[in-house]
Amino acid sequence: MEPILILENVKKVYQKAQRSVEALRGIDLTIDKGALLAIVGPSGSGKTTLLNIVGCLDQPTSGSVRYDGRELGGMTEKELAVYRKENISFIFQSYNLIPVLTVVENVELPMVIERRYTKKEMRDRAMQIISSVGLAEMSDRFPRELSGGQEQRVAIARALVKQPIVVLADEPTANLDSHTAEEIVELMERMNGTRETTFIFSTHDALVQRHAHRVVTIRDGLIQADDAITDERVHV
Amino acid sequence: MNEVLRIALRNVLRHKKRAFITAITMMVGIALFIGFDSMMAGLDRLSIENMINLSYSSLKIFTNAYVAERDVYPLDYGIPDPGKLAAELKNDPRVRSVTQRTEFLGELSDYHNSLPVRGIVVDPPLDAKVFTLADHISGSFFGQRGNPAAGVDPGSLAQATNPIVIGSGLAVKFNLKIGDTILLSAHTRYDAQNADEFTVIGLLSSLDPTLDDNSVFITYNTANDFLDLGNLVTETDVRLVHRVNLDETVHDATAVAAAVKSGNPTLDAQTFKELGRAYFDLMNSKRSITIALILVILLIAAVGIVNTVLMSVYSRIREVGVLKALGFRRGEVVWMFTFEGIFVGVIGSVMGAILGILIDLYLIFVGFPLDKMAGSSVVGGLSFWGTLYGTWNPGMIVFAVLFGLAVATVAAVIPARKAAKMTATAALRFV
Secondary structure, eight states: OOEEEEEEEEEEEEEETTEEEEEEEEEEEEEETTOEEEEEOOTTSSHHHHHHHHTTSSOOSEEEEEETTEESTTOOHHHHHHHHHHHEEEEOTTOOOOTTSOHHHHHHHHHHHHTOSOHHHHHHHHHHHHHHTTOGGGTTOOGGGSOHHHHHHHHHHHHHTTOOSEEEEESTTTTSOHHHHHHHHHHHHHHHHHHOOEEEEEEOOHHHHHHOSEEEEEETTEEEEEEEOSOTTOOO | OHHHHHHHHHHHHHTHHHHHHHHHHHHHHHHHHHHHHHHHHHHHHHHHHHHIIIIIOSEEEEEHHHHHTGGGOOSSOOOSSHHHHHHHHHTSTTEEEEEEEEEEEEEEEOSSOEEEEEEEEEOHHHHHHHOOGGGGEEEOBTTBSOBOOTTOOHHHHHTOSSEEEEEHHHHHHTTOOTTOEEEEEEEOTTSOEEEEEEEEEEEEOOSOHHHHTTEEEEEHHHHHHHSOOTTOOSEEEEEEOOOSSHHHHHHHHHHHHHHHHHHOTTEEEEEHHHHTHHHHHHHHHHHHHHHHHHHHHHHHHHHHHHHHHHHHHHHTHHHHHHHHHHTOOHHHHHHHHHHHHHHHHHHHHHHHHHHHHHHHHHHHHTOEEHHHHHOSEEETTEEEOSEEOOOOOHHHHHHHHHHHHHHHHHHHHHHHHHHHHSOHHHHHHOO
16 A cells, blocks of 8 residues: 655654643654554653644644655645645544534535535535434434434544545544444444545554554654554555 | 534524623613613703704894994994895795894892893794793793783783893892882993883793893883884894704704895804804713713623623634634634624614614603603703603614624624634644
């Protein structure tokens, strides 16, 4: 498989109350298209910072991030926003659905922002993906009417509806019970298999790690281990 | 943009109570603005009507020479052929009635004390068509309307020799009542000193201190003898047809005055607005202060909007992070929160305008009974009595609504910009 993301010597330093905190201290990582990769490590190890940099929500202090051969470091904020909009989707630990929008409206939101679909197209695509996450009957409900697992399913549907190349998931199962977490991970694994979407998780959850094809362990801002899990698609 | 609007509107509806309370603040501010403005304009109108009815008429015509020396009320510059002037004026459809007056300086004395007074010579039947002095007189205004004084035979007043009507303030100073006599002295038209006893037939209580405390009225019949007047007329007073709007009244008076001046180069015509310049200046400054006070009320309402939007922003910072992560631009986030403020502002402004118009209509059609509420009173040298009616001022209503909306928009934009400035990661980390 060809690499979709290449990180070279990526460092990130935060200034906090007149002292510098090194969140990432030189990360080298190559991620292939269609990977199912878990980033694990203790709290404060730099997992979320790494995801934010890959997702263009944050800029590295130094080092290079290349997406599909293109260097992201030289992009303006506007270009980064376009890159993010066209290629990347996010799944958050606390789902972060928009509470005043219904399930289907939440799922349509990324397409609304993209402004290249008709209303009917948006509705059809949204309903199709909602069905595939098993929530067709609940499309008109508001997030407050759903369980945590259902909310995360909607979040996954929202992340996948515009067919992104990469989905970044920050602790996607942290707020779910083990049974629901299993369902959610299986759902993401299925989407990874059928749509060839690249999934990158940050997680503490052993279950998520078990389903991943590759597990990268980070500690104190450095990669401590990078293990392929018996999957031929995974490159180390 | 539709999605931004939808999210904003649903957020307002989601927090109905919060939005409603803010809208109520806005409503009260705007309704007070409209109602207060109507009442203040009505109060001004009432004062102006009183000035027109009691002293200034709609416009006064003098000779140019008289105007230059008017302070001393000279009897040297009479209007040539006042009858012809009156006839010309009556041909103008804007003119309702015309009368003549002659003013002189006199001195009132009870043989112990004396006071300088302004004497006003009137033609009673015509004067009553221009001025409403008779309505404020106890006794008689030379046979015109008036309120019968207790214990006084109206017939005896008609028979009185040298009848005089004096201000009630003067009556108090000289301890006079109807039927008493008082000595009035003055220079005649030919500068001879003359004095005679006059019988008080009426007391004027207009609440205008310039009339009540130093004015006396006699008729041309009496004055022709007393002042050797020979029907000399120093001023012609014109009453115009009533117009609902004050600006139209001013416009008519100015137009008639201009016509008089252009047709009679030796004459000067001054409208009530020019004659009462001091009052109009006071009225304008008073109005600015009132508007400033009411604007403060609206600004307090703005604080409510700021608070509502701030609460909304801070409770949804993470949502801002998500929207930004999804690709929302900074401007769209600003608009989303601004729309929320505008929605609340629109609801508050519309409710305020409706309530304000209802208050306004009540003031216009029912009015505020000043005399019943506070009795007749003099406020800052201006007299008020009767019923205070509001004034219909649609421009001010539109201004209040637009101002309310502008305040709501500005009040919402400030916290909205703050929220939109945060990076997606900072917003997502926000607890």
